[in-house]
Amino acid sequence: MTTDSKPISDQMLIDGEWCGALSGDRIEVENPARRTIIATVPRARTEDVDAAVRAADKAFEQWRKVAPRDRGKLLHEIAVVLESQIEEMAQAIASETGNAIRTQARPEATAAADIFRYFSGLASELKGEQIPVGDNMLSYSRREPIGVVGAIIPWNAPVLLAALKIAPALCAGNTMVLKTAEDAPLGVLLLARACNEVLPRGTLNVLCGYGHECGAALAEHPQVRKLSFTGSTNVGKSIMRAAADRIAPVSLELGGKSPSIVFPDANEDWVVDGIVSAMRFTRQSQSCTAGSRLLLHDDIFEPFLEKLAAKTAALKMGDPLDEATDMGALINKKQYDKVCNYIDEGLSLPGARLITGGKPDSEGPFSKGYYTRPTIFADASNDWRLAREEIFGPVLVAIRWRDEDEVIKMANDSHYGLAAFVWSRDIGQALRTAHQVEAGWVQVNQGIGQLPGQSYGGVKQSGLGREYSLESMLDSFTHKKSVTVKLDIPNPTSQNKPNT
């Protein structure tokens, strides 16, 4: 690693104040496309977590009392501030994550503003119900906030994922301590700045730090009443264990190994484009919803792959800040080594046939950053490690199938169940398949990103709970309290009548 001339020195947000860690320690933030240090941020540990949680707990007393429509108005103001900062935000995201500015970082900054706008309009929907139990009793329910939410996010879409936790949690009247990912804190700190311009102090606190220190301390903090985590399945399990100690509710958005099922009538260019999009090649496939298992019908296997190889090879890999770039660099050395290991494994497997891509450049401009090209292995078997484990890099495996029952069995033979994609002109066949696939989200004939309003999340080891929707805000960030009232209490005058 080298150091850029002057790395910016960012602070974190506790109780409305920008501050460093109590220890004074800092974490370096690297631009993964250039391998330069672009910033340093505080390295928060237990004592900083404690200060942030105490601030959020104190702020909760007031924030919960703010009328929902007024909370909604403030979220709307944040959306307006975010909209005025899209370019600054996009530059920060592209620089720290390696995600290309045109295809990824700018759309992410825009989507974060949209998320705040969407939830700002939902504040009045925090409604309860009245239950008909007869004329002698009134029974109703209230949606109440839970308290301090501890949120932990990863680096792959940091600003979007932060927005998806902050906006619904605060809309529902909770306060929050959010831990940024150590690899990508800068965009989220800009988001925190926008929030802090608008919100009362302590309502949102944003920490920087490592998972095993800051993240674990947040997950274990007794005053954190709800945990919302996005990241790897293994860390998700540790969050759930920490929550079990105090029976705190958890929401988990975890990994995936999502199938993309192509029927024989779908050997067409638009499907090939759809597979490229579903595989999220332009974010180096660092996406939990990546359609990374291509289940391709035997009849069209070779011609389809030929087209797919040509399309992926045409993607322009380059500096994330260059507008012409389609696809940037992987996040860090650890992920780069992990992805390279999978590519090496594919190259050494006797049955695997490399269609495009392969080992990354060891010299030339792309060797200066964590660049890996789209790589496709054909003739894969569904039980290979390459077909079972989440690679989180641009490595796609193509598996042959002949029979509809067989392909559904293969699709479901995974401990994950996040997303799935089905491609066919026969809508009956496509929907039959969609209904049988074990996944939280199935797309038919498209491979786009999540939309506000859609309840999104996984089954099996891909997670617990949903995000992105009104229903998810109610389920994840409120408690339902029932109040039952006796309506026919005896009249005091008749009861207290003295005996005569």
Ligand code: NAI
């Ligand atoms: P990770 O799960 O370790 O990190 C995600 C977040 O959790 C970060 O903020 C990290 O600091 C925090 N964290 C780590 N250990 C923790 C702990 N013990 N307690 C509390 N918080 C903790 O993911 P990582 O290491 O960045 O990536 C590893 C793999 O995870 C990837 O290759 C990919 O397979 C998967 N992943 C999945 C994501 C998704 O969106 N589902 C996002 C990022 C990674």
Ligand code: MG
């Ligand atoms: Mg980085």
